[in-house]
Every structure is written in structure tokens, then in C-alpha cells.
Amino acid sequence: MLSIKRDYYAYLDELSVITILLPYMYHGGEANAFTVQGDEGSISLTIKAKETVQQYAKYTCISSVKLDAGKSYKIIDNHNGSTDLQIGAVIRTKEFDERYFYEGPLGIQYSTEKSSFYLWAPTAQQVKLVLQNPHDHTRSEIPMSRQDKGVWTTELEQNVDGFHYTYLVLINLEWREAVDPYAVAVSVNGEKGVIVDLGKTKTVKPILPDLPSPVDSIIYETHIRDFTIHPNSGADKKGTYQGAAQLGTKTSTGESTGLSYVKELGVTHLELLPVHDFEEVDELNVFKRYNWGYNPSHFNVPEGSYSTDPTNPYARIMELKQLIHAVQEQGIRVIMDVVYNHVYKKEDSPFEKILPGYFFRYDGNGMPANGTGVGNDIASERLMVRRYIHDSVRFWLDEYQVDGFRFDLMGILDVVTMRGVREICDNTDKDILVFGEGWNLQTPLPDEEKAIISNQEKLPRIGQFNDQFRDQMKGSTFDLKNSGFALGNGSMPNVQDLLTGSIGLTDDKAGMFMEPIQTINYVESHDNYTLWDKIEACFPDIEDAHKRKKHVLATALVLLSQGVPFLHSGQEFFRTKYGVENSYKSPDEINRLDWDRRDAFLDNVQFIKDLIQLRKSLAALRLQSADLIRKHASIKFHSPLFVEYTLSEVGSYGDWETLHILINADIEHQKIDLPEGEWKLLLMKDKVYLHDFPDVEENVDIYHTSITIIGKKKAAG
Numbered sequence: 001m002l003s004i005k006r007d008y009y010a011y012l013d014e015l016s017v018i019t020i021l022l023p024y025m026y027h028g029g030e031a032n033a034f035t036v037q038g039d040e041g042s043i044s045l046t047i048k049a050k051e052t053v054q055q056y057a058k059y060t061c062i063s064s065v066k067l068d069a070g071k072s073y074k075i076i077d078n079h080n081g082s083t084d085l086q087i088g089a090v091i092r093t094k095e096f097d098e099r100y101f102y103e104g105p106l107g108i109q110y111s112t113e114k115s116s117f118y119l120w121a122p123t124a125q126q127v128k129l130v131l132q133n134p135h136d137h138t139r140s141e142i143p144m145s146r147q148d149k150g151v152w153t154t155e156l157e158q159n160v161d162g163f164h165y166t167y168l169v170l171i172n173l174e175w176r177e178a179v180d181p182y183a184v185a186v187s188v189n190g191e192k193g194v195i196v197d198l199g200k201t202k203t204v205k206p207i208l209p210d211l212p213s214p215v216d217s218i219i220y221e222t223h224i225r226d227f228t229i230h231p232n233s234g235a236d237k238k239g240t241y242q243g244a245a246q247l248g249t250k251t252s253t254g255e256s257t258g259l260s261y262v263k264e265l266g267v268t269h270l271e272l273l274p275v276h277d278f279e280e281v282d283e284l285n286v287f288k289r290y291n292w293g294y295n296p297s298h299f300n301v302p303e304g305s306y307s308t309d310p311t312n313p314y315a316r317i318m319e320l321k322q323l324i325h326a327v328q329e330q331g332i333r334v335i336m337d338v339v340y341n342h343v344y345k346k347e348d349s350p351f352e353k354i355l356p357g358y359f360f361r362y363d364g365n366g367m368p369a370n371g372t373g374v375g376n377d378i379a380s381e382r383l384m385v386r387r388y389i390h391d392s393v394r395f396w397l398d399e400y401q402v403d404g405f406r407f408d409l410m411g412i413l414d415v416v417t418m419r420g421v422r423e424i425c426d427n428t429d430k431d432i433l434v435f436g437e438g439w440n441l442q443t444p445l446p447d448e449e450k451a452i453i454s455n456q457e458k459l460p461r462i463g464q465f466n467d468q469f470r471d472q473m474k475g476s477t478f479d480l481k482n483s484g485f486a487l488g489n490g491s492m493p494n495v496q497d498l499l500t501g502s503i504g505l506t507d508d509k510a511g512m513f514m515e516p517i518q519t520i521n522y523v524e525s526h527d528n529y530t531l532w533d534k535i536e537a538c539f540p541d542i543e544d545a546h547k548r549k550k551h552v553l554a555t556a557l558v559l560l561s562q563g564v565p566f567l568h569s570g571q572e573f574f575r576t577k578y579g580v581e582n583s584y585k586s587p588d589e590i591n592r593l594d595w596d597r598r599d600a601f602l603d604n605v606q607f608i609k610d611l612i613q614l615r616k617s618l619a620a621l622r623l624q625s626a627d628l629i630r631k632h633a634s635i636k637f638h639s640p641l642f643v644e645y646t647l648s649e650v651g652s653y654g655d656w657e658t659l660h661i662l663i664n665a666d667i668e669h670q671k672i673d674l675p676e677g678e679w680k681l682l683l684m685k686d687k688v689y690l691h692d693f694p695d696v697e698e699n700v701d702i703y704h705t706s707i708t709i710i711g712k713k714k715a716a717g
Contacts, residue, residue: 004173007081009056011088012073015066015095018045019088020075021056029057033078036063036085038071069096069123070150086172087123089366091358092382096122101383102149106391107182110197114157117165119180120384121354122150124169129154130177132164132192141168162313164192169354178353179298181388184395185313186301189283194313198399201317205401206328211268211431213624214463214517214564218612219335219433220267221525222569223292223591224275224306230592233257239286239588241306241319245326251595255602263330265605266612267567269433270327271335271406273526275320277301279344280585283310290591292526292584293337294408295344295374299392324400333403335433336396340389341412346376359385361444371412371443380413381445389413390420397428410436411452412443415459418451422462435463435520435564456513463564466519468512469498474523474531474554475538480581483538485665486523486554488705490640499645499663500633501562503626515626519563523554524571529581531555532574548574549705552604552686553665556707559611560621560645560661562629569593572608573601603686610688614709617690619653641666642702651714658712662702670702674710683709 009021018036022029034045045061052058067073073085090096100122109116117129129142144152164187169176179186183193211217227244228235234249234257236242249258256264274293281291283304293303302320304310324334343349346368351359361369361377369377379385396402405421407413418434425432438453448455453464471477472492475484485492497505497512502519504511513519524531531554535547551574558565568575570593577583583590598605615621623629636644645661659682664670680693685703693711702708 004084006083008077008083010075010083010085012067012069012085013089014093015069015090015099016063017090018061018063018075018085020059020061021053022059022077024055024057026081027079031059031077031079034059034061035076036067036073037076038067038073040065069100070121070125070146072125084173087356089357091123091355092362092379097383100150101387102151103387104149104151106151107180107184108195110161110195112159112161112197114155115160115195116155117144117153119144119152119167119169119354120150121152121167121169121171123355124150124152124171125173126170127152128168130166130168131156131160134162134164160195161197163195165195166192167354171356176353178350181350181354182300182391183298184300184399185317186277186298186304187313188304188311190277190279190297190301190304196313196317198317201314201321203321203325203401206325208328208333208403208431209268209331211333213622214433214461215562215622215624216616217269217333217433217564218267218559218615219269219271219520219564219566220262220265220569221271221273221566222593223273223526224303225290225588226591226593227569228258228593229588230595232595233593234595237308239306240308241302241316241323242308245319245323247326251599253599255595255599257595257598259326259330261598262332265572265609266616267332269333269335269404271337271404273337274339274408275303275306275336276338277303278339281305283307287588290585290587294339294584296339296342297344297349299338299340299388300395321400324402328401328403333431333433335404335406336400336402337406337408338393338396339408340380340392341378341407341409342372342374342376343378344374358382359388363444369443371441372409377412377443380417381449386414386417386420389417390424393421394424397425397432403429403431404433404435407434407436407451409439409441410464411439411441411450412445413451414445414449415451415455416449418459418462422459433463434461435465438464439467453512456518459518460514461517463518463520464513465525465566466498466502466512466521466563468494469502469519469521469558469561469563470523472498473557474534477528480529480534480537484554485641486557487535487538487550488641488665488667490665495643496635496637499557499561499635499643501623501626501629503562503629505630505633505635508626508630511626513626516563516623516629520566521558521561521563522566522568523558524568524575525566526568527582529579530568530575530577531571532576533579536576536579546705548604552607553663553705553707555608556611557663559608559615560707560709562621562623562633565615570598572605573598574604607686607688610690611683613690614682614688617654618656618659620647620650620656620659623653638670638672639666642670644672655713656711657714660710662700662708662710664702664704664706664708667704669704671699672702673699677712679710679712681709682711683707
């Protein structure tokens with residue numbers, strides 16, 4: 001803090017509005033004239049209002065000239081008292097947003113001969129680049145020059161590869177040191193930015209299988225550390241990027257694990273929980289604590305706790321790129337879980353240090369909004385915040401070549417920002433998936449502007465986690481003992497729409513979504529109880545074999561419904577977290593993917609593998625539009641728990657003219673008479689037929705808590 005005499009306080013709340021607070025101990029809080037002095041000279045202020053605020057007299061004053069938020073000004077009153085003009089609420093005004101919106105380069109433009117540095121800090125009076133030589137640890141402070149729109153720049157004519165750097169920013173006469181928000185590499189535990197040559201880390205993206213539509217996707221979610229940390233994972237470098245990239249790993253019984261196992265499973269996309277740099281895991285003592293990664297700190301830097309050498313800024317970059325490349329070489333796309341809705345701690349964030357108050361939302365009382373539940377909400381509607389999110393998405397697409405984004409708490413973000421994300425992805429590859437959690441959270445953004453499920457018509461080709469599918473198929477997420485349709489509850493109201501893409505099978509105005517590509521169907525994710533733990537709580541007294549039937553039925557419904565199926569890793573072998581509902585910081589013993597448990601349930605794993613192959617082989621289960629679903633799909637309830645889901649006249653989508661998907665969530669067997677014709681069996685009980693389809697007689701028994709699929713072949717020729 002610079003030394004300054006403040007007789008009172010003055011704040012720039014709009015570019016021409018100044019709020020002055022006079023303590024009553026200063027001339028009784030009375031003044032009848034104020035001037036503002038700066039480089040332009042002296043400007044008399046007009047007092048528009050005066051009111052009492054606690055121990056202050058509050059004056060609202062108007063300047064005849066719009067001030068520059070980055071310049072130094074002095075306020076003088078008629079008593080000849082003075083204070084500096086501090087930055088106030090101006091940074092949250094539309095006028096500020098538009099005046100200082102900047103479209104030029106940000107971050108570092110590196111070359112071996114020279115590097116240019118750009119920092120957007122429009123309210124700073126001074127900025128210095130702080131460089132630390134990694135060889136002799138000498139520190140130098142280099143003044144930067146202010147350019148148009150509040151951008152500060154400097155250029156160094158030397159090779160600074162590997163140098164550590166931060167910025168010193170002077171705001172309201174207080175120096176703050178911050179890491180560059182656009183940093184692409186950091187030192188251990190993210191303490192400083194590091195200048196790197198990303199050209200040294202380039203990889204060539206493998207050619208991937210065609211993806212005609214998002215409904216052809218099967219998403220499999222996992223966490224880097226969970227994936228291989230189990231003692232029997234067979235990975236050499238457990239819990240790391242390299243461990244996750246390793247092929248040919250096996251358990252002690254010889255069964256495949258890790259990436260080789262995921263390849264065998266047949267999914268199309270591997271979704272990774274956050275891999276951008278996050279807090280609460282010490283990169284020098286990785287196994288002391290665990291975290292999912294939803295505590296973001298540096299959005300464009302890979303997390304160091306998954307690296308074999310977090311002290312080497314290049315290692316984490318190379319190892320994450322190699323992992324993504326290894327997954328893609330198996331024909332599997334990589335989805336990145338991104339957390340642009342909040343930061344770990346607002347006060348410690350580079351955003352807040354460099355431009356206090358701008359990057360976050362505030363309520364009507366001037367308090368930080370907390371729709372995320374972690375103390376801050378990113379203000380994505382502000383132009384430079386939106387630009388930051390778009391730049392970051394573009395960076396991960398271009399530099400790391402990811403194939404999709406899952407947006408954590410997407411409902412905090414605004415529609416315009418998300419539409420921009422979709423456009424950026426389309427400009428790279430229209431096959432890139434974009435989806436997120438469209439929950440309507442209490443953040444100070446009008447509902448019509450939020451990227452939430454009820455605004456899905458404003459978000460074409462952006463998927464949303466279907467919480468109705470989750471809660472009606474398995475039971476309420478927030479009421480542990482409440483069971484859903486797949487668990488034997490016949491009172492669920494929307495089963496027919498959920499099976500058919502949630503597009504409003506008989507009335508499009510009643511559908512949750514415009515198109516089936518917008519519904520992400522799931523009954524389990526990293527959040528909340530696993531499906532197995534939920535079933536254990538709902539049915540403590542039934543046999544495990546019956547619990548497994550309910551589990552298999554719920555999982556099968558995810559894979560057989562119209563829309564985009566999403567599986568949590570380990571769901572196929574009844575993953576348990578031993579009753580822990582929110583395991584975000586629980587130890588590895590709770591969170592790890594248990595490969596021994598997988599070996600114990602190989603029969604069910606094979607069933608899910610076959611069910612995945614069945615979905616892939618039947619294009620009628622993956623109809624690409626709402627119109628096609630309404631044309632071909634119908635639902636008939638024989639009882640509240642016995643549903644006949646029929647796909648008719650679908651010969652143009654494969655070998656089958658008609659498919660009957662008979663879903664029996666009841667504890668009793670059912671029987672159904674078939675129409676005339678030659679019918680074949682595709683699925684019965686725990687057996688999937690991918691070829692050599694058995695004949696079916698005039699009627700068929702439908703086992704309890706199971707699905708049966710029968711089909712009629714289309715006519716030859």
C-alpha cells in the first residue's frame with residue numbers, strides 16, 4: 001500500500017458518477033463543493049444527492065467529463081481536504097464493459113528471439129512484469145506500457161523459455177501480485193506462471209471414427225486418479241496421466257484394465273473429470289489429500305498432481321497431451337470437464353487481484369453471488385469474462401485437441417456465452433460435443449438469460465444432463481430412500497417421454513428438449529450416491545442378486561433410450577462408494593475404480609459390453625431428430641411397471657422392420673402375445689444376441705426386472 005492521506009473516501013461508480021463518503025468526524029460530514037483533479041486538469045463536480053450511511057455522509061456527484069478508470073485522480077473538497085479516487089462499482093456497468101472491451105492479443109506471444117506480454121488491467125495505474133530466472137533465481141521488475149482499452153504490454157528481446165513470471169498491478173494505490181490468467185504453464189502448486197514454448201509439445205491428432213450425430217455417442221466418465229490408483233490396476237504409474245495412457249494393463253487374474261478395458265467396453269467418448277489446475281491437492285505430497293478437481297485456479301494449465309514431475313512445467317503439458325493422443329488412437333474421443341462457473345477462492349484468484357470485482361457477480365446489496373455454493377459466481381455475461389471463456393475453450397481445442405466439453409454448473413453461465421462456445425467448436429469440428437448441467441441456480445442473472453434446461457430452445461446442439469431421466473428412472477437424488485421406475489416404482493409420470501428422447505412424443509410443447517441430441521441420459525455420475533449404493537439404501541432386505549437386476553435394468557434403460565447415453569465408470573460392475581454420498585475429498589479407498597470388483601462381475605460387464613454393441617448395431621435406437629422419433633416410436637403401458645416401447649417401420653435404419661422393447665420393472669413375470677410374423681430374439685434376461693437370433697413363438701415370457709427385445713426382419717430385397 002502506498003502512503004496516502006485520506007480525509008475521506010471517493011469511489012468511481014460510473015464513468016461520470018463519483019460516490020464520496022465523508023465521516024461525521026470530518027467537518028460534521030458537511031461539504032458543499034468537490035472537484036476532481038487529474039491529467040486533464042480540474043473538474044467541478046455536481047452534487048446530485050446526499051444521504052446518511054452509518055457513520056458517513058454519502059454524496060453522489062456527477063462529473064461533466066467521463067473519467068478514465070485507469071488514470072489517477074484526486075478529489076478535493078471546499079475545506080481543502082482530499083483523497084484519491086478509488087475504483088468502485090464502475091467495473092460492473094455496461095458502459096465500462098463496452099468502453100474497455102478488447103479484442104487483441106492477451107497472454108504471451110513467445111519466440112526464441114523475443115516475447116511479447118499482454119495483460120488486460122483497465123483499472124490499474126501501473127503494471128510491472130516480474131521475471132525470475134530459473135537458473136540463478138534473480139528477480140527483475142519491468143514496467144509495462146498502457147495501451148488502448150486498458151491493455152498493458154512489454155516486449156523482451158531474449159529467450160525467456162522456462163522463466164517464471166507474475167504481474168504486479170497497482171490498483172487503488174495498492175500493489176497486488178498475480179499469476180497471468182492466460183498462463184499456459186505454472187510452477188509447482190501454481191505459485192507462478194512459467195513461460196514455455198508450446199511448439200515443443202505438439203502432437204498430431206489421430207483420425208477418429210465418424211460420428212454422424214451426438215446420439216451415436218456413448219460417454220464414459222472417469223477421474224484420472226481413480227482410473228488406475230487401485231493396487232490391482234496393473235498400471236506402472238498409478239494415479240497419473242501416464243498411468244491412464246498405458247495400454248495392456250491387467251489385473252492379477254489377467255483381465256484388462258485402464259484404457260485397454262475402456263476400448264474393449266466399446267464406448268465412444270472418455271470424459272475426464274477436471275484436468276485444469278485446481279486447488280486442495282499438494283502437488284509435492286499428492287497422496288496426502290484427494291479431490292475431484294472442481295476447485296479451479298488456472299484454467300489453461302494442466303493439473304500437476306497427475307504428472308510424474310509437477311516441478312517440471314513441461315511434464316504435465318506433455319503427459320496430458322500424450323494421454324489424449326493415446327485415447328484417440330484407440331478410436332475414442334476425449335471430453336474435458338470444465339469448471340468456468342467459479343474459482344476456488346475469489347480473493348486469491350488472478351481475476352480478482354488484477355481487476356477486483358469485475359469477473360464475479362454481485363447481488364443487489366453488493367455482496368458476492370453464491371449460486372454455485374462455493375462463495376462466488378463467474379459473471380460470464382460481461383464481455384471480457386465471456387471472451388476469456390471463449391479463448392480458453394479455443395485454446396483447449398487447438399492446443400490439446402480435445403473432442404468435447406462437459407460444463408460443470410452450466411446454469412451459472414449465460415445463453416450467449418454458451419452459444420459462442422458451440423460456434424467455436426463448430427468452427428473446429430462439428431462433431432465436438434458440448435453439454436452441461438443446466439440446473440437453475442440462484443445467481444443474479446435473469447432466468448431467460450441462463451443456460452438452463454428451460455431455455456434449451458435457445459441452446460441448439462448443446463446437451464443437458466436430464467435430471468428427470470435420472471430421478472424418475474432410479475429415484476430422487478435428494479431423497480435416498482425414494483425409488484424410481486427401474487427400481488419398481490410405478491408412479492413415475494414421464495417414463496414414455498424419457499424413453500423416447502424427452503422431446504414430447506405426443507405433444508412437442510410438453511417435451512423437455514427440442515431434439516434428442518440435447519438429452520444426456522444417465523442414472524449415475526461422480527456426483528451423489530452411486531446407483532448401487534442407492535439400491536442398497538432403498539432395499540436393505542432383498543437379496544443381492546435382485547438388487548443387481550434392478551441395477552442392470554436402470555443401466556440398460558440408459559443405453560436403450562433415445563438421446564445420448566452417459567455411464568459412470570464402474571457402473572457396469574456395480575460401483576460402490578460404500579455409502580458416501582459426496583466423495584469429492586474422500587480418500588482413494590472410497591473413490592478408486594475397484595478392479596477386483598470388476599473381476600468379480602465379469603458376466604455383467606460382458607452384458608453391458610454386448611448391450612453397447614447392440615445399441616451401435618441398431619440405428620433405430622439412435623434416431624437423430626424429434627420428427628423421426630415421433631414417426632417411428634410408440635409407447636404402450638400394459639401396467640404401470642410393464643412398458644412396451646415399439647419402433648415401427650425402421651427398415652431403412654438396418655435389418656429390422658420392427659422392434660419391440662419390452663420393459664418389465666415389476667417383480668412378477670409378464671407374458672405378451674405377438675402380432676403375426678417371424679419374430680427374432682435380440683435380448684432376453686441377461687443375454688444379448690448380436691447374431692444367430694433365436695426364433696420367438698406367438699407369445700413370449702418377459703422375466704421380472706428385465707428387458708426383452710424382439711424384432712421382425714425387413715423383407716428381403
